[in-house]
Amino acid sequence: MISVIPEIGHLALLLCLPIATALAVLPMAGAAASWHLLQRSGPLLSSGLWLFLAVAFACLTYSFLHDDFSVVLVAQHSNTALPSYYKFSAVWGNHEGSLLLWVFILASWTLAVAYLGKSLPPDMHARVLAVLGGIAVGFLLFIIFTSNPFERNLISPPLEGNDLNPLLQDIGLILHPPLLYIGYVGFAVAFAFAIAALIGGKLDAAWARWTRPWTTVAWLFLTVGIALGSWWAYYELGWGGWWFWDPVENASFMPWLAGTALIHSLAATEKRGVFRSWTVLLAILAFSLSLLGTFLVRSGILVSVHAFASDPTRGMFILLFLAVTVGGSLLLYALRAPTIKPLATFKLLSRESWLLINNSLLAVSLAVVLIGTLFPLVMSALDLGSYSVGPPYFNKLFLPLMVLLMLFMGVAPYLNWKHNRLTPVLVRPWYMVSIVALGIAMLAVALLSQRYVTQWRFGAFITVALSSWLLLMTLTHAGLKARRFASAKNSSAWQGLASLSRSYWGMVVAHSGIAVMALGIGLTSSYSVQKELAMSPGAVADVAGYRFVLEKLEDVKGPNYSATIASFGVGRLSDGTLVKGLPIRLQPEKRFYYAAKNVMTEAGIHGRLTRDLYVSLGDSLEDERWAVRIYVKPFIRCIWLGALMMAAGGLLVVIDKRYMPRLPVRTDAPSDTVASKEQAVV
Amino acid sequence: MNARLRLFIPLLIFAVVALVFLTLEKRIGSGEYDPSNLPSAMLGQSVPAFNLSRLMDAEQVVDAEDIVGQAALLNVWATWCIACRAEHAYLNELASQGVPIFGLNYKDERAAAVQWLQRLGNPYRLNIFDFKGSLGLDLGVYGAPETYVIDAQGIIRYRHVGILDAKVWREKIEPLGLQWAVAQAQGAAL
Numbered sequence: 050m051i052s053v054i055p056e057i058g059h060l061a062l063l064l065c066l067p068i069a070t071a072l073a074v075l076p077m078a079g080a081a082a083s084w085h086l087l088q089r090s091g092p093l094l095s096s097g098l099w100l101f102l103a104v105a106f107a108c109l110t111y112s113f114l115h116d117d118f119s120v121v122l123v124a125q126h127s128n129t130a131l132p133s134y135y136k137f138s139a140v141w142g143n144h145e146g147s148l149l150l151w152v153f154i155l156a157s158w159t160l161a162v163a164y165l166g167k168s169l170p171p172d173m174h175a176r177v178l179a180v181l182g183g184i185a186v187g188f189l190l191f192i193i194f195t196s197n198p199f200e201r202n203l204i205s206p207p208l209e210g211n212d213l214n215p216l217l218q219d220i221g222l223i224l225h226p227p228l229l230y231i232g233y234v235g236f237a238v239a240f241a242f243a244i245a246a247l248i249g250g251k252l253d254a255a256w257a258r259w260t261r262p263w264t265t266v267a268w269l270f271l272t273v274g275i276a277l278g279s280w281w282a283y284y285e286l287g288w289g290g291w292w293f294w295d296p297v298e299n300a301s302f303m304p305w306l307a308g309t310a311l312i313h314s315l316a317a318t319e320k321r322g323v324f325r326s327w328t329v330l331l332a333i334l335a336f337s338l339s340l341l342g343t344f345l346v347r348s349g350i351l352v353s354v355h356a357f358a359s360d361p362t363r364g365m366f367i368l369l370f371l372a373v374t375v376g377g378s379l380l381l382y383a384l385r386a387p388t389i390k391p392l393a394t395f396k397l398l399s400r401e402s403w404l405l406i407n408n409s410l411l412a413v414s415l416a417v418v419l420i421g422t423l424f425p426l427v428m429s430a431l432d433l434g435s436y437s438v439g440p441p442y443f444n445k446l447f448l449p450l451m452v453l454l455m456l457f458m459g460v461a462p463y464l465n466w467k468h469n470r471l472t473p474v475l476v477r478p479w480y481m482v483s484i485v486a487l488g489i490a491m492l493a494v495a496l497l498s499q500r501y502v503t504q505w506r507f508g509a510f511i512t513v514a515l516s517s518w519l520l521l522m523t524l525t526h527a528g529l530k531a532r533r534f535a536s537a538k539n540s541s542a543w544q545g546l547a548s549l550s551r552s553y554w555g556m557v558v559a560h561s562g563i564a565v566m567a568l569g570i571g572l573t574s575s576y577s578v579q580k581e582l583a584m585s586p587g588a589v590a591d592v593a594g595y596r597f598v599l600e601k602l603e604d605v606k607g608p609n610y611s612a613t614i615a616s617f618g619v620g621r622l623s624d625g626t627l628v629k630g631l632p633i634r635l636q637p638e639k640r641f642y643y644a645a646k647n648v649m650t651e652a653g654i655h656g657r658l659t660r661d662l663y664v665s666l667g668d669s670l671e672d673e674r675w676a677v678r679i680y681v682k683p684f685i686r687c688i689w690l691g692a693l694m695m696a697a698g699g700l701l702v703v704i705d706k707r708y709m710p711r712l713p714v715r716t717d718a719p720s721d722t723v724a725s726k727e728q729a730v731v
Numbered sequence: 732m733n734a735r736l737r738l739f740i741p742l743l744i745f746a747v748v749a750l751v752f753l754t755l756e757k758r759i760g761s762g763e764y765d766p767s768n769l770p771s772a773m774l775g776q777s778v779p780a781f782n783l784s785r786l787m788d789a790e791q792v793v794d795a796e797d798i799v800g801q802a803a804l805l806n807v808w809a810t811w812c813i814a815c816r817a818e819h820a821y822l823n824e825l826a827s828q829g830v831p832i833f834g835l836n837y838k839d840e841r842a843a844a845v846q847w848l849q850r851l852g853n854p855y856r857l858n859i860f861d862f863k864g865s866l867g868l869d870l871g872v873y874g875a876p877e878t879y880v881i882d883a884q885g886i887i888r889y890r891h892v893g894i895l896d897a898k899v900w901r902e903k904i905e906p907l908g909l910q911w912a913v914a915q916a917q918g919a920a921l
Contacts (some may be wrong), residue, residue, distance in 0.1 A: 371752075375749075388734040430755040641813070
């Protein structure tokens with residue numbers, strides 16, 4: 050029985066093209082000519098686009114879930130023995146399907162802007178939707194003409210599929226691409242706002258206020274997506290690494306850096322009307338980098354575990370799309386960005402200055418990563434030799450920039466807009482925090498060096514000092530601000546804390562997240578212990594105060610693989626003897642996937658905030674002996690905890706009453722040192 | 732610089748970057764550049780000297796002279812290499828069509844390797860048992876499977892990393908224009 054479902058999906062996909070084209074053209078024309086009917090066609094067209102894409106996506110999903118191997122994509126990337134939840138994620142575990150997901154997420158964002166943005170001025174609303182429609186047109190053309198997921202093999206459909214790449218058969222990869230895409234694609238909204246503003250000629254504080262919540266939501270999803278990717282690499286690849294400066298990782302990190310600069314620049318533009326050109330450029334840049342990432346991964350110029358098996362013709366298409374979108378928007382920027390300086394001025398010691406420094410540091414970091422990523426490609430293009438740029442380059446340049454950033458971040462909340470004076474009242478908390486931070490660092494490094502039996506680690510000292518300094522500076526400011534409010538209103542300290550706005554707490558949590566993440570990175574780099582040895586059942590290894598005993602090996606069969614599982618018992622040692630037996634169990638595996646004939650490693654991890662115990666199997670040696678890698682990684686979970694804190698901070702900012710786009714347009718707020726629930730919403 | 736002109740800088744940078752990508756894509760399209768092609772320091776060099784035992788007979792010693800003299804493949808393989816199993820059928824096919832294939836059994840166990848060949852077929856004219864990986868080191872072997880194409884003068888002409896299949900033969904090895912002895916005379920489709 051030949052299923053007609055894929056054909057319905059295909060038809061729905063084809064119908065998206067005229068709808069998206071209409072969306073790209075009509076509202077824009079309506080805004081230009083002030084034809085209200087056309088101008089307001091945006092939401093209806095957006096709904097249509099979303100609906101048909103939903104149908105297309107649903108049909109593809111149906112085909113995967115029902116093992117319809119007459120669909121070429123399903124035959125290439127799925128298998129009857131594949132568990133259902135992986136069949137579901139197999140939909141986007143390939144080039145064509147992931148593009149369909151991309152454009153579906155774009156349609157979802159567009160729908161959200163269409164209905165949640167009704168309070169925007171109609172011409173801006175129309176233009177934003179039109180730009181989003183234009184981007185959809187580009188992607189739809191790409192999908193329909195070069196990467197159609199609904200291609201069918203009706204002549205001789207195979208009876209069994211190839212199976213999903215075993216690397217992708219994991220929950221991390223069920224969540225990682227969708228979350229990442231929601232972030233990437235979300236920057237298209239900021240991009241659309243930027244283009245709309247450049248076309249319409251109105252680039253002001255109000256524009257920044259409208260753009261900000263959309264950008265923040267996209268940014269927080271991207272943060273979670275990248276963190277998830279890092280976490281996945283850590284436990285799946287079996288080497289205990291969590292970031293490799295891989296070109297594709299960089300391709301997701303660059304939009305993040307631009308996005309972080311953007312959300313801060315938007316704050317300055319919203320509050321003070323400054324940095325308008327910067328902000329617009331950053332909005333264009335963030336999405337351009339997202340598109341660049343898409344290009345790098347699918348064009349065939351990169352070889353990486355991340356790269357889709359793609360080819361140059363697709364690469365050329367994306368390049369053309371890039372030229373039109375990025376080139377066009379940068380041209381528009383060059384022609385229409387404001388050159389007249391705003392009336393608001395500011396002194397060197399001011400929040401504006403600090404945000405400018407922030408922008409600059411992030412821009413330089415972005416340039417560092419961009420150059421490092423593109424350099425090997427440029428050299429190959431010009432036939433100047435084969436180069437590879439790796440972690441040493443990135444770490445050497447990136448880390449000092451981050452150190453600088455953290456120093457400025459700590460001071461920033463204390464500065465008012467426009468102008469500050471270095472009074473003792475301002476500066477005294479900084480001295481005290483610095484002293485406390487240094488004390489904490491000395492204590493921490495002394496304890497850790499004793500625990501992990503190493504010499505004094507200066508790098509760790511700097512990291513702990515810097516992280517605790519940043520954390521304490523941020524929290525102290527929150528405390529001071531609450532106290533000031535409480536004494537002004539004669540209420541208790543708790544009430545003072547409670548009255549601080551959500552967006553302020555968002556800043557506190559996000560900046561603390563950076564401190565926590567830096568702590569994790571520094572400590573794990575300085576104190577990680579690793580041992581590689583051959584073990585057979587009964588073997589014992591003592592690593593960093595833990596005893597690892599390989600108790601047994603067993604062979605098991607999974608749904609679509611066969612595996613050897615090694616059972617380890619682990620216990621804490623004290624003076625060379627076990628304290629409480631072997632209470633911790635670790636079960637690393639080595640899996641052989643039948644269909645793809647791939648060997649995968651599953652690490653056994655026991656995680657605590659203070660340390661991870663990590664065991665993975667290497668190669669099988671003869672006679673039940675295996676090469677085993679044992680790692681003890683202190684505070685590595687702080688890295689992802691920090692990332693989650695940043696995302697949580699972003700969430701807090703978005704749910705702040707001031708930025709919810711549904712609320713009526715408000716006039717510019719006075720300086721936000723007096724945040725209060727009682728502030729009237731005009 | 733004029734404030735307006737400064738704003739054109741990002742566009743300019745983008746234009747340069749786009750040009751780089753365009754060049755790259757064109758070069759990949761024309762086949763001049765293959766990102767997955769790992770260069771070999773040994774290209775254009777003769778097969779390095781070595782003195783190792785044969786896989787099948789530990790007493791017999793082989794050296795470079797034994798594998799040089801005609802266009803041949805030197806295939807690096809091992810029983811611990813899962814992908815080698817996938818490639819093996821094609822090697823059997825090539826051998827049956829007269830292509831000389833020499834094996835470099837890399838960091839493997841003799842007994843397991845012999846058993847493997849007995850079970851899966853032996854396409855190799857001769858198998859070098861490189862337990863320590865010393866010849867592999869001299870050749871610049873990353874891992875298995877890898878195949879070196881050697882011409883009649885003993886010069887390494889091409890190095891393929893990964894599974895050898897018909898596509899690789901057609902696209903990478905055939906264009907080298909070497910005389911493959913028996914196969915070409917028969918006009919066999921490889």
